[in-house]
Amino acid sequence: MRLLTERVEQITAEHLDAMEAAGPAADLVTEFAKPIPAIVICELLGVPYADRGRFQEHIDKFLGGEVGDEELIASYTAVQQYLAELVAAKRAHPTDDVLSDLTDGDLTDEELKGMALILLSAGFDTTANMLALGTFALLRNPAQLAALRADPALADQAVEELLRYLSVAKQFHRVALEDVELGGHTITAGTTLVLSLNTANRDPDRFPDPHTLDLGRKDGGHLAFSHGVHQCLGQQLARVELRVALPALVNRFPTLRLAVPADEVALRPETADIYGVKSLPVTWDALA
Numbered sequence: 001m002r003l004l005t006e007r008v009e010q011i012t013a014e015h016l017d018a019m020e021a022a023g024p025a026a027d028l029v030t031e032f033a034k035p036i037p038a039i040v041i042c043e044l045l046g047v048p049y050a051d052r053g054r055f056q057e058h059i060d061k062f063l064g065g066e067v068g069d070e071e072l073i074a075s076y077t078a079v080q081q082y083l084a085e086l087v088a089a090k091r092a093h094p095t096d097d098v099l100s101d102l103t104d105g106d107l108t109d110e111e112l113k114g115m116a117l118i119l120l121s122a123g124f125d126t127t128a129n130m131l132a133l134g135t136f137a138l139l140r141n142p143a144q145l146a147a148l149r150a151d152p153a154l155a156d157q158a159v160e161e162l163l164r165y166l167s168v169a170k171q172f173h174r175v176a177l178e179d180v181e182l183g184g185h186t187i188t189a190g191t192t193l194v195l196s197l198n199t200a201n202r203d204p205d206r207f208p209d210p211h212t213l214d215l216g217r218k219d220g221g222h223l224a225f226s227h228g229v230h231q232c233l234g235q236q237l238a239r240v241e242l243r244v245a246l247p248a249l250v251n252r253f254p255t256l257r258l259a260v261p262a263d264e265v266a267l268r269p270e271t272a273d274i275y276g277v278k279s280l281p282v283t284w285d286a287l288a
Contacts, residue, residue, distance in 0.1 A: 001236040004040070008244045011039050016252045020287060025259060028280040033132035034060065034124075036245055040237070041123035045116055046090060046097030055082060059124060079120075080113065087112045122234040126169055127241050129268075129276025134162045134246055136265060136280055139258050141213045148215060149250055158215040159242045164222035165213050167198035168275045172226065197223045255285040 015035055019026050026032070038056045047055055061075035086099065087109050094100035099116055107115065138145040148158050172195050180187045187193065200223045202210040207219060225232035232238070250256060258265070259281035266278040 001240050004237070005240055005244060007043070008036070008040060008241055009248070011036055012245045012248045016248060020252070024286050025281070025283045028135055028282050029128075029132045029277060030279070032245070032249065033135070033280070034128045036131065037124050037127040037241055040241060041120055044097060044123070044237075045086070045099045045119065046095050047086065051082070055079070058082070059120060079117070083113045083116045083120075084109070087116065119234070122232065123237055125274050126232075126234075127238045129168045129274055130162070130166065130238065130242060131245055132277045132280050133166050133168060133275070134242065135249065135282075136258075136262075136277055137162060137166060137213055138246075138250065139256070139282075140262055144213055144215045145250060148247060149254070152247060154215055155243050155247045157217070159239060159246070160220055160222065161213065161215050161217050162242070162246075163224035164201045164207070164217075166275070167201045167222075167224050169224070169232075169273070170198045170275055171196045172230075174230075195226075197226065253284040253287075256282055257284065259283040 015032050019031050022031075035056075038059070039052070042052050042055065058075040058078045062072055062079060087103070090097075090100045091103045091109075094103060098119065099112065102112055102115060138148065144158075148154055174193045174195055176187045176189050176191045176193065178189045201207070204210050206221070207217070225235040225238075265280060268274070268276050268278060
């Protein structure tokens, strides 16, 4: 992931250049938050450059969940078919990417396709929503935004606090394998539990003033990436992208602000698996 940092910086700079050239107004979701992780994950998987536009369109539809059932199924099927073709191509002609590396083992084609889909899902939608929602949170907390601009060394700490504060992957399910005593309650073997990560990340017994965004917060240990053996496979990739992209954005556009009132920003429904914004209209004063 450390080796990827320079490439993420380059991709980020290219999109900031395009935003600046297009003028002082943009939908940050389509122009910045989605393309950066999409390009990174495509490069990691070894998706040929010529295929990326079509591939990203399909993954955006089936991971974003903002289309009808028929279109959703069609996009999912198209991604599955494409990944099957990609696995076959990597077996025949390996290149310098993760999927090619995985072909050099005992995984079946079906397992490789499934692994590629997991990496794709983990590496795109969550990070895209963290970039957009994180920017939205900073724009609504100008003192915290100013602190990040003033101190580049704050980037790592700021990312961890935004992950805690936002927790875009809100909840997961677990099944108890044996009887367990937890918080004064007996959970019997076979019981399904709903784990609310966003509730845990705002636990006042763990985080003082938990509903406040504080980039200077010292008490880490959030559960945005879950915990233990179920920790997110792509957490370090997400951190690299967030640590690079968010400071670069706010420093490139010192006057960045919402182009609509905050209560008019379109949010994903609370029931969505991954929380975020559907679009984030922003503007800034033209750069000299």
